[in-house]
Structures are given as C-alpha cells and as structure tokens.
Amino acid sequence: MNASFEKKILCIGAGYVGGPTMAMIARKCPNYKVTVVDINPQRIQRWKSDRLPIYEPGLKELVEATRGRNLFFSTDIEEGIREADIIFVSVNTPTKTYGLGAGMAADLQYWEKTARQILACARSPKIIVEKSTLPVKTALAMERILKSRESRIHFEVLSNPEFLAEGTAVRDLEKPDRVLIGSRLTPSGLKARQELVDIYRNWVPEENIITSDIWSSELSKLVSNAFLAQRISSINAISALCEKTEADIRNVAMAVGRDGRIGSRFLNASIGFGGSCFKKDILNLVYICRHYGLEEVAEYWESVVHINEYQKERFVRHMLTAMFNTLAGKKICILGFAFKANTGDTRESPAIHVCTRLLEERAELVISDPKALDNARLDLGHLEQERISFVQDPYEAARGVHAIAVMTEWDLYRRLDYQKIYDDMIKPAFIFDGRNVIDHEKLYDIGFNVYAIGKTPLTHFDESESVQDLQA
Ligand code: NAD
Numbered sequence: 406m407n408a409s410f411e412k413k414i415l416c417i418g419a420g421y422v423g424g425p426t427m428a429m430i431a432r433k434c435p436n437y438k439v440t441v442v443d444i445n446p447q448r449i450q451r452w453k454s455d456r457l458p459i460y461e462p463g464l465k466e467l468v469e470a471t472r473g474r475n476l477f478f479s480t481d482i483e484e485g486i487r488e489a490d491i492i493f494v495s496v497n498t499p500t501k502t503y504g505l506g507a508g509m510a511a512d513l514q515y516w517e518k519t520a521r522q523i524l525a526c527a528r529s530p531k532i533i534v535e536k537s538t539l540p541v542k543t544a545l546a547m548e549r550i551l552k553s554r555e556s557r558i559h560f561e562v563l564s565n566p567e568f569l570a571e572g573t574a575v576r577d578l579e580k581p582d583r584v585l586i587g588s589r590l591t592p593s594g595l596k597a598r599q600e601l602v603d604i605y606r607n608w609v610p611e612e613n614i615i616t617s618d619i620w621s622s623e624l625s626k627l628v629s630n631a632f633l634a635q636r637i638s639s640i641n642a643i644s645a646l647c648e649k650t651e652a653d654i655r656n657v658a659m660a661v662g663r664d665g666r667i668g669s670r671f672l673n674a675s676i677g678f679g680g681s682c683f684k685k686d687i688l689n690l691v692y693i694c695r696h697y698g699l700e701e702v703a704e705y706w707e708s709v710v711h712i713n714e715y716q717k718e719r720f721v722r723h724m725l726t727a728m729f730n731t732l733a734g735k736k737i738c739i740l741g742f743a744f745k746a747n748t749g750d751t752r753e754s755p756a757i758h759v760c761t762r763l764l765e766e767r768a769e770l771v772i773s774d775p776k777a778l779d780n781a782r783l784d785l786g787h788l789e790q791e792r793i794s795f796v797q798d799p800y801e802a803a804r805g806v807h808a809i810a811v812m813t814e815w816d817l818y819r820r821l822d823y824q825k826i827y828d829d830m831i832k833p834a835f836i837f838d839g840r841n842v843i844d845h846e847k848l849y850d851i852g853f854n855v856y857a858i859g860k861t862p863l864t865h866f867d868e869s870e871s872v873q874d875l876q877a
C-alpha cells in the first residue's frame with residue numbers, strides 16, 4: 406500500500422503545531438503519506454483515539470477524514486525517519502530554565518536530540534524542515550550536526566515557520582495569510598525549497614507562498630510574534646492611562662485602528678497576553694540582540710514583556726483595592742482559565758498569575774472553563790488545594806461568591822444570565838472583566854460594581870475617595 410504514495414512525509418513532534426499541520430497536509434495532499442511521531446506514547450495514543458490530545462475547532466473532523474488513509478500516528482521514530490523523504494521537526498523549544506541564558510534563551514535540547522536521531526537513522530537523502538520556532542542561525546547548527554559523520558547522505562535544511570494561532574488553527578492552516586519558506590540559495594537548497602513549495606501549492610495560492618534566504622525566514626517568525634505582542638502591550642499600556650482619564654480604551658482602539666496604516670486587529674486591551682509563544686519568543690529575540698551587543702534593541706523589546714507583567718499585576722491590585730483591601734476568606738469565581746477562547750491550552754495563561762496572587766491574598770477560588778479545567782488542575786496542582794475548586798457550570802461556579810473575574814473571552818460568557826448570577830452572589834457583588842467581553846452598563850444596572858480594562862469603574866459606592874484608591 407505504501408508503495409503507491411508519491412512521497413513520504415514525517416513530522417517529529419505531535420503537539421499543537423505538528424498534529425494540526427500534518428492533518429492539513431494529509432487532507433490536501435492525498436498522494437502523500439504523512440506520519441506524525443512523538444516520544445510521548447500517551448499523546449500518540451490520544452491522536453489515534455476519539456479524544457484528541459488538544460481541543461481545536463474543526464480538528465476532529467479534519468483528523469477523522471484522513472487518519473488511517475494517509476495520516477498516521479506512531480511512536481516508532483526510527484522507522485519514520487528511515488522511510489521519509491521530507492522530515493518536519495516540530496518539537497517544543499521552550500525558554501531555558503537552567504545555565505547560561507536561563508529565563509531568556511531557547512532551550513534547544515529537544516531540537517538537537519532530533520537532529521542527532523535523524524543522522525543516526527537516515528539511510529537516504531532527506532529534506533529537513535524547521536517547523537519549530539527557533540533562534541536565527543539554528544539551521545547552521547542543524548547542518549553542522551547532520552554533516553558531522555563521514556556520510557554520503559545529503560541533508561538539506563529548510564526553514565518553514567508556522568504562523569497558526571490556537572483556537573483558529575484549522576482555518577489558519579487552510580487559508581494562511583502567507584507560507585514562508587527559507588532555504589540556502591545553492592542549487593540543492595533551491596531544489597529542496599521548490600519541493601516544499603509544491604506541497605503547499607496544492608491548496609495555498611502561489612502569491613501567498615513567500616520564499617527567502619534561510620536566516621530571514623528564521624528571524625521573521627520571531628519578529629512576527631514580537632510585533633503582534635507589541636500591539637497588545639501598546640494598547641494595554643494605554644488602558645492604564647484611560648483608567649486615569651475617563652477615556653474608554655475601546656473607543657480609543659477603534660479610533661486608532663481606523664487608520665488603515667495601523668489597522669484594527671490585535672488592539673483588544675486585556676488582562677495581558679498568554680500562550681506558549683509570545684513571551685518565550687520575545688525573550689529569545691532579546692537574548693539574541695544582547696548576544697550581538699545590541700543592548701538598546703534588547704531593552705526595547707523586553708519592555709513588551711514588562712508591560713505584560715505589569716498589566717496582569719495591575720489587575721490583581723485593582724481587585725484587592727476595590728474589595729476593601731482584603732481578599733482573605735473571600736470567594737472569587739474565575740470565569741475562564743484558557744489563555745484565549747476556543748482552546749483548552751493554558752500555557753502562560755494570565756489566569757495562572759491572577760489565581761496564584763489571589764491565593765497569596767488568601768482568597769478562595771472557584772475556577773470554571775468549558776475546555777481547560779484538566780490543564781488548570783495541573784497548573785495549580787502545587788498550590789493549596791483546599792482553597793481551590795473546579796466547576797464546569799458557570800452558574801454553579803458563581804453561586805455564593807463575592808466576586809467574578811473574567812479571564813478568557815469565551816463567547817459563552819457574553820450570553821450568561823447575569824441577573825440570575827447576581828441574585829446568588831454575596832453583596833456588594835463585584836465583577837472584574839479582564840477581557841472587556843460583557844455589557845458593563847447592563848451589569849451595573851443589575852447591581853454589580855463593574856471593573857473593566859481601560860474604563861472608569863462603574864460602582865454603586867459614592868465616596869470619591871474610594872474611587873481614587875481603586876486607581877492607585
Ligand atoms: P508541544 O509541546 O505541544 O509539542 C511538541 C511535541 O514534541 C511534544 O509532544 C513532545 O513530546 C515532542 N517531542 C519533544 N522532543 C521530541 C523528540 N526528541 N522526538 C519526538 N518528539 C519530541 O509544542 P507546540 O505548541 O506544538 O510547539 C512546537 C513548536 O512550534 C515550538 O517551537 C513553538 O514555538 C512553535 N509554534 C507553536 C505554535 C502554537 O500555537 N502552539 C504556533 C506556531 C509555532
């Protein structure tokens with residue numbers, strides 16, 4: 406059966422990127438055999454089952470349409486390497502937690518292990534595709550490892566960074582703004598690049614497939630994430646000023662975004678950006694700049710992360726001052742734990758910081774989320790369990806609490822019956838909307854004291870002094 410496939414593609418790393426990306430390639434290229442391997446057998450087992458390891462709208466249907474036909478999941482990495490013509494490497498590249506560069510640089514240990522394993526198992530020429538997000542010049546290290554043995558096998562390394570966002574991964578993969586492929590500008594580099602272009606051409610319009618030298622491609626990925634995160638930190642910084650001046654951040658964002666040069670997307674003020682990549686990729690960019698002695702450039706980008714930390718902590722302080730400077734023994738319902746809507750992923754979710762800080766203030770937490778409770782349990786597993794409970798149903802979660810804090814912009818939270826919720830809460834009832842997703846005026850009319858991002862609080866207290874406190 407395998408003999409009938411035109412080409413064999415392997416992806417090492419069956420995570421948020423490897424799984425969905427390969428499912429899309431399998432769907433769009435029925436003549437290619439696509440195999441996804443991982444060192445984690447439980448993860449592979451879940452990919453083979455009805456309970457996929459990640460939640461992503463449309464992913465189950467995509468996987469079911471291809472699995473067993475030309476999409477396969479396996480733990481046999483060696484066999485996968487031996488039979489593949491093209492190997493995508495999509496392993497995790499987290500921030501280093503030890504040694505030189507700890508807390509800043511990318512930890513490339515998983516990456517390097519993969520390179521060595523490819524070298525050890527390969528018996529025929531391969532195209533190796535960097536799918537993971539990597540520091541600029543990683544391809545050089547990859548090439549050096551792959552050429553380190555007396556071997557006649559030719560390896561060509563390409564850079565093909567992934568730009569999908571979680572929650573919209575299937576849509577992003579199907580209709581990407583652009584696909585970027587970087588290669589060496591040698592005859593063999595250009596030939597390999599064309600092979601990869603030919604895969605994407607099966608569904609991506611040619612004008613959306615960009616090719617470049619390999620270093621520009623690697624760096625463009627880090628810079629894209631840095632620019633996106635920078636927009637969020639920019640609007641979040643202005644949200645703090647709005648709270649001092651009675652301006653409304655949504656009106657400011659709308660007016661600013663109407664300038665075609667600026668654009669309206671990614672200007673939603675929030676409790677801060679989360680997710681596994683923005684922080685790690687900016688810190689990596691900062692580390693690289695410092696490495697090359699570009700201190701001013703490093704500081705500029707580092708400030709994007711500083712503003713994000715400031716925004717999360719500002720939110721906690723608002724809660725504390727609004728609720729009469731003590732949270733001890735108070736029950737707080739956390740609506741949403743995922744780092745954004747439509748995913749169960751909680752990596753670097755702002756909810757982790759907020760919950761940790763609220764527990765430090767001795768509050769009791771009731772955490773609700775439609776998809777992320779399993780991950781939330783793991784994230785908070787090291788904290789005092791007797792003051793944390795996890796409740797799927799938002800109405801039940803909010804019963805008998807002093808305050809609600811909205812951490813994720815799930816659509817569900819826009820449509821809740823807040824009158825019913827208010828009736829079952831302890832008074833005065835507080836709501837802190839970290840995503841500006843609820844109708845604040847309506848909440849105020851119901852009786853809530855409402856605190857949103859970048860807006861003057863709507864409260865039923867009259868002393869002007871307490872309002873000053875809230876804005877400290
Ligand atoms: P992930 O942690 O979900 O998946 C990585 C997988 O690689 C894990 O399942 C792990 O077990 C596996 N792995 C690690 N070492 C291995 C090895 N030696 N052999 C086989 N498998 C191995 O990570 P992710 O979110 O899919 O991210 C992967 C890369 O893609 C990162 O560099 C990330 O920055 C980048 N990226 C992520 C996203 C996203 O939305 N998550 C988007 C674009 C780019």
Ligand code: UGA
Nearest residue numbers: 567568569570571671672673675677678679680682744745
């Ligand atoms: C982001 C990028 O958008 C992708 O292009 C990139 O491929 C990916 O990182 C990656 O490299 O991992 P992702 O983190 O999945 O994707 O999700 P985003 O939609 O970018 O949201 C990131 C965070 O910013 C979330 O916490 C979100 O709530 C927050 N955000 C986003 C805001 O606070 N305001 C906005 O206006 C937009």
